[in-house]
Structure formats: C-alpha cells, structure tokens
Amino acid sequence: MSTPQPVVLAVDCSTTAAKVVALDLDGSEQASASRPLALSRPRPGFHEQDAVQWWRATLAALAETIAALPDPAAVQGICLTHQRESFVCIDERGAPLRPAVLWLDSRAGAEIAELGTDRVHQVSGKPPDTTPAIYKLAWLSRHEPQTLAQAARVADVHAVLAHRLTGRWASSVASADSLGLLDLAAGIWAPELLHLAGVRADQLPDLVPPGAVIASLTADVTREVGLPAPVPLIAGLGDGQAAGLGAGAVEPGMAYLNLGTSMVLGTPSPTYLTSRAFRTLAGAPQGSFVFETVLNAAAYLADWFRRELGDPALGGAVDPALDQAADDVPPGAEGLLAVPYWNAAQTPYWDADARGALVGLHGAHTRAHVYRALLEGVAFELRLHLEGLEAATGQRISVIRAMGGGSRSRLWTQIVADVTDRPIQVCLDEQLSARGAAVLAWRTLASPSEAVRCHADLGETFTPRTEFAAHYARLAPIHRQIYPGLRALFADLAATPTPTLSPHVIRARS
Numbered sequence: 001m002s003t004p005q006p007v008v009l010a011v012d013c014s015t016t017a018a019k020v021v022a023l024d025l026d027g028s029e030q031a032s033a034s035r036p037l038a039l040s041r042p043r044p045g046f047h048e049q050d051a052v053q054w055w056r057a058t059l060a061a062l063a064e065t066i067a068a069l070p071d072p073a074a075v076q077g078i079c080l081t082h083q084r085e086s087f088v089c090i091d092e093r094g095a096p097l098r099p100a101v102l103w104l105d106s107r108a109g110a111e112i113a114e115l116g117t118d119r120v121h122q123v124s125g126k127p128p129d130t131t132p133a134i135y136k137l138a139w140l141s142r143h144e145p146q147t148l149a150q151a152a153r154v155a156d157v158h159a160v161l162a163h164r165l166t167g168r169w170a171s172s173v174a175s176a177d178s179l180g181l182l183d184l185a186a187g188i189w190a191p192e193l194l195h196l197a198g199v200r201a202d203q204l205p206d207l208v209p210p211g212a213v214i215a216s217l218t219a220d221v222t223r224e225v226g227l228p229a230p231v232p233l234i235a236g237l238g239d240g241q242a243a244g245l246g247a248g249a250v251e252p253g254m255a256y257l258n259l260g261t262s263m264v265l266g267t268p269s270p271t272y273l274t275s276r277a278f279r280t281l282a283g284a285p286q287g288s289f290v291f292e293t294v295l296n297a298a299a300y301l302a303d304w305f306r307r308e309l310g311d312p313a314l315g316g317a318v319d320p321a322l323d324q325a326a327d328d329v330p331p332g333a334e335g336l337l338a339v340p341y342w343n344a345a346q347t348p349y350w351d352a353d354a355r356g357a358l359v360g361l362h363g364a365h366t367r368a369h370v371y372r373a374l375l376e377g378v379a380f381e382l383r384l385h386l387e388g389l390e391a392a393t394g395q396r397i398s399v400i401r402a403m404g405g406g407s408r409s410r411l412w413t414q415i416v417a418d419v420t421d422r423p424i425q426v427c428l429d430e431q432l433s434a435r436g437a438a439v440l441a442w443r444t445l446a447s448p449s450e451a452v453r454c455h456a457d458l459g460e461t462f463t464p465r466t467e468f469a470a471h472y473a474r475l476a477p478i479h480r481q482i483y484p485g486l487r488a489l490f491a492d493l494a495a496t497p498t499p500t501l502s503p504h505v506i507r508a509r510s
Contacts, residue, residue: 125280132180141198259406
C-alpha cells in the first residue's frame with residue numbers, strides 16, 4: 001500500500017465562503033470543502049457580517065476536508081488567507097460586540113475626507129479610500145464609541161481564526177497590514193495611526209512575519225477537526241497577495257490580474273514605495289511589498305448588465321448569445337465609451353463620489369454595443385493603471401497572469417490583451433488564493449525552491465491583435481479625459497439628496 005503524499009491545508013476565508021484545500025508539494029489537490037458566509041446590508045453603504053461565521057464555516061470545512069483524505073496524518077500544517085480590510089471588535093470572552101465591518105463597507109466617507117492625508121498614505125501605504133479599516137474604525141470611535149471602549153480585541157480575519165485554532169491572538173504582517181494601521185515600511189503598528197483610528201495598541205493582535213509558525217493547534221481543535229496530532233499554524237497573508245503567490249507572479253515585471261467582482265492588478269517589489277498610482281501592501285517574505293491597483297466594478301459590471309438589461313430568462317447568468325453579439329461589434333463599440341465607476345473610483349483617482357458613465361450613445365447602438373463598451377471600459381482602466389504603475393516604479397510589466405471569473409470569458413480576456421497591448425496568460429486554478437497560502441506553507445515546511453512546484457498551471461495566452469491594439473491606442477487618450485471632465489458633476493450629484501417619497505405618492509406613480 002502506497003504512503004499518502006504529505007499535504008498542507010490552505011484555509012481561504014473570503015467574503016462569501018470559507019474554503020479549505022489540501023495540496024501536496026506538487027500542487028495536486030487531494031481534498032477540499034467549502035461553507036458559505038452570509039452578508040448583511042443594514043443601511044445603504046453598510047456591509048457587515050457575523051464574525052462567528054468565520055470560525056464555524058472554517059471549522060466545518062476543515063473537518064470535511066480532513067475526513068476526505070486517505071490518511072489525516074499526512075497533514076503537515078495549516079496556512080491562512082482571507083478577505084482583507086475586514087475587522088471585528090471582540091469582548092473579553094471572545095464574542096463579537098457588533099457585526100464585523102467588511103472591506104466593501106463605505107460608511108466612512110466623512111472620515112476619509114477629513115483624515116485621509118498624505119501622511120497617512122506615506123506611513124500606511126494606502127491612499128485614502130473606502131477599503132482600509134482605519135477610516136471605519138474612526139467612524140466607530142465617533143458613532144459607536146462604547147464599542148471600541150469595551151473591545152478587548154480589534155481583530156482582522158486572520159487574527160480571529162488564529163486565536164480559535166491555537167489560542168494565540170496573532171496576525172501576519174501581510175494580513176493585518178490591510179487594516180491601514182501599520183507603519184508598513186517597519187512592519188509594526190504605528191502609534192499615530194492608532195490614535196487617529198481611536199484604537200489602543202493592547203487591543204491589537206501580535207504581529208508575526210508571513211510564513212512564521214504561530215503555534216500548534218490546540219488539543220480541542222485537533223480532536224474536533226479529526227487530526228491525529230496537533231500541526232503548526234503558519235502565518236498567512238491577504239487573499240490578493242496570496243493569489244499572486246499562487247499564480248507564480250513573484251518577480252518584478254510580473255503581475256497578477258484578478259478579473260473578479262473587482263479588478264485587482266498586483267506586482268511584487270523588494271522596496272517600499274508609495275504613490276497614488278497604487279496601494280502598497282506587505283508581501284511574503286517579510287520585508288517585501290506588493291503594489292496593487294484596484295477597480296471595484298469588473299465582473300460586477302458584467303453581472304449587473306446581464307441581470308438588469310440582459311435576457312430576463314437567464315437571470316444574469318452568462319449569455320453565450322450576448323457574448324457572440326458583442327464579439328461581432330467592432331473594437332471601440334462604434335464610438336461608445338464607458339467609464340466603469342459603478343462603485344466609485346479607486347486607482348488612480350480615489351474618489352468615493354465618482355460614478356459610471358456611457359459617452360457617445362447614438363440610435364444605432366444595441367445592447368451588444370453597450371455590453372462590449374462596458375468590457376472595454378474595464379480594460380481601459382487596466383491600461384491606465386499599468387501606465388501609472390510603470391511611471392511610478394520605472395518597471396515595465398511584461399508578464400500578466402489572469403484569474404477570476406472574467407478571465408474565463410474568451411471575449412473579455414482578448415479585449416484586455418488588445419486594449420493593454422500585452423499578452424495575458426490565464427491561470428487554470430479556480431482557488432488561487434488558497435494555492436498561494438499552500439505555497440507559503442511549503443516554503444516554511446519544505447523549502448522555497450521546492451514550493452514553486454505548487455504554483456498554478458497556466459492555460460491559454462491571449463496575444464494582442466495588431467489592428468485592434470492600434471485602434472484602442474487611439475481611443476485611450478479620449479477615454480482618459482472623460483472622468484476629469486465629469487469629476488465636478490459627480491461631486492454635485494453626490495451632494496444632492498434623494499427625496500423620500502411617501503407611500504401614496506409611490507402608489508400614484510405606479
């Protein structure tokens with residue numbers, strides 16, 4: 001009887017699910033399981049979650065994955081990756097004092113405007129934006145001061161799971177970094193940022209280098225998940241950096257491109273640098289960094305169009321007929337350009353008031369033209385991001401490895417290649433963040449040279465088409481002018497309150 005291959009368990013506690021994947025050193029998946037996570041939207045702009053779910057879903061997924069292995073003794077260790085920027089306030093008993101506040105929560109607009117200074121950017125690496133927790137913590141200190149005052153711990157997802165698994169309150173530098181409270185260059189909590197957020201140093205978890213062993217699993221957890229003996233918990237990293245690690249985008253000049261709900265482009269750097277052209281994150285190993293650009297409406301935008309304006313019978317599902325019709329539309333959608341700021345503008349404008357726009361509509365345009373223009377609008381944003389990133393760093397991005405639901409669309413991936421005039425390599429793995437956590441674990445448990453065997457396999461490379469790329473190059477400067485021309489109008493719209501209509505007025509109108 002053959003001996004089972006040693007495996008590591010990669011835990012990915014994302015916004016919508018807790019997933020566990022068992023991967024051996026060659027990158028082969030031996031077992032996996034997932035449990036969904038529910039979101040709450042109690043008010044416009046508020047996005048919250050019951051943090052108890054993080055642990056319950058992770059525990060159940062761990063137990064199912066381990067039970068599916070031929071031999072649970074093959075498990076060598078566990079490593080975490082997770083949704084970034086989300087946090088929860090916890091009491092002395094370890095119970096949440098309120099629902100967790102998530103990365104996509106946008107309640108702290110006033111705090112961003114007031115506190116989002118160049119100094120905060122320089123220290124934290126994060127331009128003023130809706131995602132870093134620092135501004136939402138400042139919101140809590142003003143609107144729910146008793147919550148922060150009573151909190152024994154203010155914890156990111158990594159810290160919550162590490163504590164439940166090992167009993168130690170600890171987070172990886174490459175996880176806690178996204179809260180926006182670190183002196184990122186030094187890799188320590190920054191007193192001036194804690195003061196700004198209204199958080200005490202004693203409320204925060206210990207900081208551990210990514211790839212370091214935090215502790216072994218407790219006896220109770222070991223028994224509950226079905227392991228024969230405790231294994232080490234290895235400090236992980238945020239899901240974006242983990243996806244880049246899983247894709248093998250580990251050298252300057254390489255980038256990972258996540259065409260998911262949001263669009264995220266990231267590239268590693270050995271040196272610390274800040275710029276409004278990107279946000280700076282902690283990388284792995286400790287002392288390295290990742291420069292990321294972000295647009296919070298990529299596949300979100302395509303899904304929105306199909307759901308609201310597509311074939312009602314499909315309910316927003318992928319529509320091959322719509323894709324074919326959009327593919328038949330000439331590049332540039334016959335003069336129709338889209339600015340894809342359905343969920344505000346991030347890189348490089350960082351404008352929470354920005355909104356989407358379609359420019360150039362005429363009577364000959366069809367649904368297929370609009371759909372293609374939206375896909376092209378996201379690609380034009382990526383071109384803008386790449387140009388800003390390269391100008392700030394002096395490093396050309398020559399290798400782009402794509403992942404996420406959008407990369408499964410041949411139409412969209414080809415548009416991205418044509419608009420950016422760069423080849424796009426598609427990663428085959430659907431669980432790249434988990435794979436990145438496994439790579440990090442194998443770096444610790446085996447060696448960095450052996451861990452590269454766990455990188456994702458690559459599929460098709462989409463090469464730019466010369467004529468298409470030339471046409472998009474002529475359109476790019478025009479597209480770049482649209483947002484600056486509308487910026488003041490967006491601010492005026494945001495400042496105009498929406499009227500509240502009484503029920504009898506709504507009934508009369510309907």
